[in-house]
Every structure is written in C-alpha cells, then in structure tokens.
Amino acid sequence: MPPSSLNRPAGCSGVNKAGIYLHIPFCRTKCYYCAFNSHAGREAEIPAYMQALHGQIQRMGSHPWSRNRSFSSLYIGGGTPTICDSSQLTELIANSFAHFQLDAHAEITVETNPNTLSAEKLLALARAGVNRLSIGVQSFSARQLTNLGRSHTVEDVYLAFAMARSAGFSNINLDLMYGLPGQTAREWRETLETAVSLAPEHFSLYELTVEEKTPLAALIANGQCVLPTEDQVADMEEVTGELLADKGYQRYEISNYAKPGFMCRHNSNYWQNCSWLGLGAGAVGSLSGTKVSNTADPALFISRINNDEEPVSEIECLCRPAHFRETMIMGLRMLAGISVPELEKRFQLNPLHYYGKTMETLLEQDMLVLQDGWLRLSRKALPVANQVLARLV
Ligand code: SF4
Structure with missing residues (x-):
C-alpha cells in the first residue's frame, strides 16, 4: 500500500483536544530489561497511591488548563495497572469521568x-468504559520469557486473550x-505467527534496548547472553x-501496526506532539507545549499530594523552535508523516526553510519524501529512521 494512502492523523492545531495518561508504578516482579518507573514488591503502597492519584485527578480536573478542554483518550499505563484490584481500577476510571470532560467515544x-487478569476483572473494566486493552506479551517462546524475567507464561497469554475476547474487548494490542x-x-x-493467529487489532513491536544498570545489561557485559547481530x-x-x-x-508508526480503523488514538496524539496530561508518579504531561514531570518515587508522590504540595519535579517550557523540532521528530515517526501547512499554521515555521x-x-x-504537502520518511529510511531523525534534532 503506498504511504500516501495511509490514514492521515487529524492535526491538533487550534483544537482544544488532549489525552490523559495515568501511571501505575507497580509490578509483581521486575523484568530483567526494565528501566521504566515500576516497583516490584511494593503492593502494600497501592491503596495510598491510588488515593493520591485521585487527589491529583481532582486537582487537575479543576485546573484552568483542563476545565474548558475535552479529552479524546484516557490511557492507564505502568508498571502493571491490572496489579490493582477491580474496584481500584473502576474507581480510577469513574473519577476520571467525574473530573474531566471525556468525549462520549473516548478511547480508554x-x-x-497476562497473569494479572481474571474474567471478573475484565468484565469490570469493560463495564467501567475501557474499550482497548494493551497486553504485554513480549514473546511466545517460554525460554525467552524466562530469559527476560517475565512473570507470566505463554499459557497465561492465551488465557488472558481468550478472557478478554469473552469480556467483549474488540480492540486489543499485543x-x-x-x-x-x-x-x-x-x-x-514463530512468535509473530503465533501472535497473528490470535488476530489482535494492533501490534506494538519494539527492538529490545539494553538499558544501563539493568540485570540484562550485566548479563550481556559478563558474556552470559549475546544479542543478535545488526544483520539478524x-x-x-x-x-x-x-x-x-x-x-x-x-x-502507521515506526513500531506500530494496526488493522484499518484501529490506530491508537492516544499515542497518535502523542506522536503529533499535541497536549496530554500526565498524572501519577513519574508521569510526564505536555500542556500546550509545556512539559510537566511528576516526581518519580511513589512514596514521595503520595506525601506531596497528602501535604497539599505539587508533586511536580520539573517544568520545562520549550521555546517555539525547540517545540517545532520536537514536533517534526515525533511526527515523522508516523508513516503518513507531517502536514507542512499544518506545521506552518501551528509554529509559523516552514520545515523546508x-x-x-x-x-x-x-x-x-530519498530519505524524506514531500508529497501533497506532507513530509514523511521514505521506505528506504525506515530501517535507519533514528539516524535520519537525529539530523533534524
Ligand atoms: S511488566 Fe513492564 S513495567 Fe513491569 S517490570 Fe516488566 S517491563 Fe517493567
């Protein structure tokens, strides 16, 4: 299919639309490669954390930036959000509906x-309005799951997927x-063929990156495991x-694939560098171009909220050219590319000039293509996208 026939994302210029991201920084165990803000073995903190998160939702719901804005997506990420019980999650969703103007057909x-789901939890999520599930599978090889330190089995994935379908989820990402x-x-x-046989609507496929100070980095440094070559x-x-x-x-994005009509709206908003609220420990929001980062440690986040202090660790206001460059780099990750007239309207800057x-x-x-006013990565550029984008930083 020629890239010009890709669904082109609606721009965000002049539209008071945004997304909401809620972070749950807890997991059962820590995967060997993980450098995300997630903590294992701290489940006892979950009730106090959820209460603090409700507090931040309430505060930001009445903030002038949010009050007259409607939200087209709510994304609860982590960590492992479904480590929480059904009532904790459904209350979180209900509270988000109560404090923000979420669109009637918002993507939630x-x-x-896979090993944190039950039929009852899935039904509760569906009833609460969740219409999209993103399941962290990572591999259908039992050996690889063990090597990665994942806490679930291949069988857990099959069961979770079947239960999700039974609960009515018709939009599932793996x-x-x-x-x-x-x-x-x-x-x-083999992994991909097995995944495709389940027929999910969406795939996020990422090359493993070895993050410093993770157990995986140590295993590789000691020669206990070896990464595939670039050619492989x-x-x-x-x-x-x-x-x-x-x-x-x-x-439709460097690492994301969807059946027609199932592009992730929340992430598309992010790649277009539009606005979103980031709530919870370590979450980062972008409010009309101002980046707001929350304090990463869940305990500190809880105490800041409980003491009526802002749980914010950094506020960064990008100047217009920096915001423009960031928007270029993120937008070019989408295969449809970026609308040049839209960019000019938004930043009064033309990328060609x-x-x-x-x-x-x-x-x-032939690394970039300009066609019908849209600038995009060429097919040839996709395998070396990071190098191409680095030239536009
Ligand atoms: S499940 Fe995800 S967030 Fe949790 S430890 Fe593993 S990679 Fe990190």
Missing part, C-alpha cells in the same frame, strides 16, 4: 500483563519485543514487514 486503554538475546529470525517469525535484527524486521502486511496490518540544506540533502538522498 488499560495496559495489562506488545512484542524482538532482537532478544540468542533470538534468530526464525524464532521471531534487519532480517527480523523484514519478517515483520512481510508477515503483518500479508495479514492486513498497516504499519527552517532546516535549509539538511532538508534538501535528506530529500535528495
């Missing part, structure tokens, strides 16, 4: 891990990772492209 996503230690293109194909990873990406296109999934020679070179080298 909950991230989950998160998978490739480029795992010892993984071959053949093994990746390229083969895995080729397998992905072929297999998913064949099954009707459209690649702003980047001058760099832009000319990228167009001449």
Whole structure:
C-alpha cells in the first residue's frame, strides 16, 4: 500500500483536544530489561497511591488548563495497572469521568500483563468504559520469557486473550519485543505467527534496548547472553514487514501496526506532539507545549499530594523552535508523516526553510519524501529512521 494512502492523523492545531495518561508504578516482579518507573514488591503502597492519584485527578480536573478542554483518550499505563484490584481500577476510571470532560467515544486503554487478569476483572473494566486493552506479551517462546524475567507464561497469554475476547474487548494490542538475546529470525517469525493467529487489532513491536544498570545489561557485559547481530535484527524486521502486511496490518508508526480503523488514538496524539496530561508518579504531561514531570518515587508522590504540595519535579517550557523540532521528530515517526501547512499554521515555521540544506540533502538522498504537502520518511529510511531523525534534532 503506498504511504500516501495511509490514514492521515487529524492535526491538533487550534483544537482544544488532549489525552490523559495515568501511571501505575507497580509490578509483581521486575523484568530483567526494565528501566521504566515500576516497583516490584511494593503492593502494600497501592491503596495510598491510588488515593493520591485521585487527589491529583481532582486537582487537575479543576485546573484552568483542563476545565474548558475535552479529552479524546484516557490511557492507564505502568508498571502493571491490572496489579490493582477491580474496584481500584473502576474507581480510577469513574473519577476520571467525574473530573474531566471525556468525549462520549473516548478511547480508554488499560495496559495489562497476562497473569494479572481474571474474567471478573475484565468484565469490570469493560463495564467501567475501557474499550482497548494493551497486553504485554513480549514473546511466545517460554525460554525467552524466562530469559527476560517475565512473570507470566505463554499459557497465561492465551488465557488472558481468550478472557478478554469473552469480556467483549474488540480492540486489543499485543506488545512484542524482538532482537532478544540468542533470538534468530526464525524464532521471531514463530512468535509473530503465533501472535497473528490470535488476530489482535494492533501490534506494538519494539527492538529490545539494553538499558544501563539493568540485570540484562550485566548479563550481556559478563558474556552470559549475546544479542543478535545488526544483520539478524534487519532480517527480523523484514519478517515483520512481510508477515503483518500479508495479514492486513498497516504499519502507521515506526513500531506500530494496526488493522484499518484501529490506530491508537492516544499515542497518535502523542506522536503529533499535541497536549496530554500526565498524572501519577513519574508521569510526564505536555500542556500546550509545556512539559510537566511528576516526581518519580511513589512514596514521595503520595506525601506531596497528602501535604497539599505539587508533586511536580520539573517544568520545562520549550521555546517555539525547540517545540517545532520536537514536533517534526515525533511526527515523522508516523508513516503518513507531517502536514507542512499544518506545521506552518501551528509554529509559523516552514520545515523546508527552517532546516535549509539538511532538508534538501535528506530529500535528495530519498530519505524524506514531500508529497501533497506532507513530509514523511521514505521506505528506504525506515530501517535507519533514528539516524535520519537525529539530523533534524
Ligand atoms: S511488566 Fe513492564 S513495567 Fe513491569 S517490570 Fe516488566 S517491563 Fe517493567
């Protein structure tokens, strides 16, 4: 399918739309590769944390920035949100509806891990208005799940998926990772084929990145596990492209694939660098271009809210050119690209003039394509997207 026929995202210029992200920073165990703000073995803090999160929802709901704004998505991420019990989650969703103007057809996503679900919890989520599930699967290889320190089994994934369908979820994302230690293109194909056989509506597929100070980084440094070579990873990406296109999934962002009509609205808003509220420990929001980061430690977050203090650790107001560059880099992650007239309207800056020679070179080298007023990465640029985008920072 030619990229020009991709669904083009609605821009955010002049529209008072935004998303809401709520962070639950708790997990059963810590995966060996994880550098996210998530804490294992601190379940006892969950009730106090949820109370504090309600407090921040209430505060931000009455904030002038939120009051006259409608929200088209609510995304509850983590961590593992479904480590919470049904009532904790449904109260969180009800409270969000009570304090924010959520659109009647807002996309409401909950991230989950396969061994933290039950039929009862899924039904409760569906009744509370959740209409999208994002399941962290990562691999269908039992060996890889063990190597990654995942706390669930392959069987847990099948069960979770079947229960989600039975509870009525018709919009499910599966998160998978490739480029795992010892993984071959053949093994990746097997995982992907198994995943596709479940027929979810959406896939998020990320190459494993080894983060400093994680157990995985130590294992690699000690030679106890070995990552695939660049060529092997390229083969895995080729397998992905072929297999998913064949099954009707459209690649709409560098790492995201969807059946028609199932692009993630919340993340599309993020890639367009529009506005979203980030609530909870470590969450980052972007309020009309001002980045607001919350304090990462859940205990500190709780105490700040309880003491009527702001739980904010940093506020960064980007100047217009920096906000423009950030919007370029994020927007080009979407395969439809960025509307140049829309960018000009939003920032009074034209990317062709702003980047001058760099832009000319990228167009001449066929790394970027300008077509019908839309600027996008070329097919050739996709495997080296990070290097291309780095030239626009
Ligand atoms: S489930 Fe996700 S957030 Fe939790 S430890 Fe594993 S990778 Fe990190």
